[in-house]
Amino acid sequence: MPPARANDHSGADVFTDMSCLHLPLGLPLEEIPELHDAETFTLLRKDEVLFEQGTPFAGLFLVRSGSLKQVSTIHGGDPLVMAYAMPGDLVGLDAIGQNVYPGTALALETLTVSVLSQERVSELGAQVPELRQQLCRNLSQEVHDERLMLRSLLHRTAVGRLAYFFVAMSMRFRRRGYSPTQFRLALSRSDIASYLGLTVETVSRTLAHFHKQELLKASGRDFHILDLDGLIRLAESSGRRGGR
Amino acid sequence: MPPARANDHSGADVFTDMSCLHLPLGLPLEEIPELHDAETFTLLRKDEVLFEQGTPFAGLFLVRSGSLKQVSTIHGGDPLVMAYAMPGDLVGLDAIGQNVYPGTALALETLTVSVLSQERVSELGAQVPELRQQLCRNLSQEVHDERLMLRSLLHRTAVGRLAYFFVAMSMRFRRRGYSPTQFRLALSRSDIASYLGLTVETVSRTLAHFHKQELLKASGRDFHILDLDGLIRLAESSGRRGGR
DNA sequence: AATCGGCCATGACAGCTATCAACTTACGGG
DNA sequence: CCCGTAAGTTGATAGCTGTCATGGCCGATT
Numbered sequence: 001m002p003p004a005r006a007n008d009h010s011g012a013d014v015f016t017d018m019s020c021l022h023l024p025l026g027l028p029l030e031e032i033p034e035l036h037d038a039e040t041f042t043l044l045r046k047d048e049v050l051f052e053q054g055t056p057f058a059g060l061f062l063v064r065s066g067s068l069k070q071v072s073t074i075h076g077g078d079p080l081v082m083a084y085a086m087p088g089d090l091v092g093l094d095a096i097g098q099n100v101y102p103g104t105a106l107a108l109e110t111l112t113v114s115v116l117s118q119e120r121v122s123e124l125g126a127q128v129p130e131l132r133q134q135l136c137r138n139l140s141q142e143v144h145d146e147r148l149m150l151r152s153l154l155h156r157t158a159v160g161r162l163a164y165f166f167v168a169m170s171m172r173f174r175r176r177g178y179s180p181t182q183f184r185l186a187l188s189r190s191d192i193a194s195y196l197g198l199t200v201e202t203v204s205r206t207l208a209h210f211h212k213q214e215l216l217k218a219s220g221r222d223f224h225i226l227d228l229d230g231l232i233r234l235a236e237s238s239g240r241r242g243g244r
Numbered sequence: 245m246p247p248a249r250a251n252d253h254s255g256a257d258v259f260t261d262m263s264c265l266h267l268p269l270g271l272p273l274e275e276i277p278e279l280h281d282a283e284t285f286t287l288l289r290k291d292e293v294l295f296e297q298g299t300p301f302a303g304l305f306l307v308r309s310g311s312l313k314q315v316s317t318i319h320g321g322d323p324l325v326m327a328y329a330m331p332g333d334l335v336g337l338d339a340i341g342q343n344v345y346p347g348t349a350l351a352l353e354t355l356t357v358s359v360l361s362q363e364r365v366s367e368l369g370a371q372v373p374e375l376r377q378q379l380c381r382n383l384s385q386e387v388h389d390e391r392l393m394l395r396s397l398l399h400r401t402a403v404g405r406l407a408y409f410f411v412a413m414s415m416r417f418r419r420r421g422y423s424p425t426q427f428r429l430a431l432s433r434s435d436i437a438s439y440l441g442l443t444v445e446t447v448s449r450t451l452a453h454f455h456k457q458e459l460l461k462a463s464g465r466d467f468h469i470l471d472l473d474g475l476i477r478l479a480e481s482s483g484r485r486g487g488r
Numbered sequence: 489a490a491t492c493g494g495c496c497a498t499g500a501c502a503g504c505t506a507t508c509a510a511c512t513t514a515c516g517g518g
Numbered sequence: 519c520c521c522g523t524a525a526g527t528t529g530a531t532a533g534c535t536g537t538c539a540t541g542g543c544c545g546a547t548t
Binding site for chain 1: 533534535536537538544
Binding site for chain 2: 074077078080096098132137138140141143147153236239
């Protein structure tokens with residue numbers, strides 16, 4: 001655990017580790033100068049939307065502080081929590097397919113982002129062609145990781161899903177230079193449940209179970225991982241469906 | 245609510261949108277001449293592998309006849325069926341992230357593919373820069389669709405998952421110009437189960453259920469959809485997890 | 489300070505599905 | 519033609535988890 005600090009842009013090739021379980025579309029492309037010295041900061045308060053599902057692509061956003069969730073609604077059904085973005089994550093990349101944002105980005109708390117407008121993105125893409133390629137690669141990589149994660153979640157029980165979730169979160173925080181064992185998630189239980197395909201009650205019960213097993217202590221939205229290896233073990237083995 | 249329009253992706257129903265649920269990485273990019281007059285055909289018999297998980301990217305493959313499945317193994321766990329490719333599908337695109345094939349491609353029956361070697365791909369990418377972009381877009385699109393599908397599958401019961409599966413298959417066949425109500429899948433029940441995160445028994449029972457309801461008749465690997473609308477209704481509503 | 493409402497936890501119960509097991513069917517080889 | 523193995527089906531059972539209902543906790547508003 002590198003004793004990194006809050007606004008850590010060190011971006012030193014973080015991707016050497018297969019970036020397993022990289023939930024949102026976060027990229028280590030913070031070397032883009034435009035993202036740093038930009039006075040193009042935006043501030044949002046809780047529950048304010050950064051962009052809405054279905055609106056045309058307007059730009060990318062780098063989370064500076066706070067966090068947001070991305071939710072997609074199918075068909076007027078329930079909105080599904082698709083991703084959680086924390087400081088350092090780049091948001092909006094998944095709009096490149098349709099030139100439309102596939103989900104609504106909603107601030108979970110006071111949030112500041114720096115904006116990379118569409119024009120700026122195009123410019124950059126033209127100026128530095130390898131950037132586009134790099135972006136594409138990273139997107140592809142992330143998205144593939146997530147696909148794998150989702151497929152294995154399909155085969156896992158609630159215990160396995162939540163273990164997987166916290167292991168993933170732990171890795172993300174570690175990568176960002178924060179403590180991998182103690183962190184705060186702005187997501188509600190309900191958000192977590194939606195994200196994992198469970199119900200609030202099951203999430204609650206499973207957290208209580210983890211607590212009893214001395215694996216993870218949750219109080220409100222603060223989490224303290226006591227036995228990461230135990231969680232990893234659960235995440236890997238605790239699937240019950242379609243074993244073989 | 246914004247006047248949802250072409251932004252369907254979200255709003256509009258997932259099924260009318262053609263590209264949704266496009267299980268494998270199939271692209272309509274058959275305009276590439278190299279793919280047509282290529283004498284670079286390869287023939288594989290059942291159970292032979294086209295490429296193995298973890299091997300470096302060597303090229304793309306266009307399925308000409310037969311079909312294959314792509315399976316990924318995590319951690320020495322059970323192999324998961326990730327995708328099913330039928331004639332017209334382009335396979336191997338998901339290797340661009342890591343330059344490594346993320347899964348093993350296995351022929352489900354006698355299979356012919358035309359090969360687009362890595363060099364050829366690079367050449368083409370250089371010659372026609374918009375091709376690369378197009379490819380990237382399509383990949384992104386597909387992968388996002390699949391992400392949405394997987395997330396909603398997480399919230400669905402066996403009935404919902406299988407209904408979803410067959411509706412998706414129906415769409416794919418329709419897109420390819422085949423009958424959307426009668427088709428043959430080379431996938432075994434076990435493959436389908438793995439693909440959907442269920443067990444063989446549940447798949448079997450659910451198919452029997454569909455049969456009784458006059459929704460879908462399955463005999464062996466031949467499927468005959470009797471009530472597509474009914475299946476769509478099930479696919480959309482038959483989720484039980486995390487309602488709100 | 490009191491109240492209201494959202495979030496969270498917990499219990500009871502029912503429904504769904506994995507598991508185990510037995511059986512049938514399909515298919516390929518001797 | 520018979521048999522052996524794999525694939526598919528069906529049944530019984532147990533376990534997990536969704537649903538419904540209750541109560542506590544906390545923050546926000548009055």
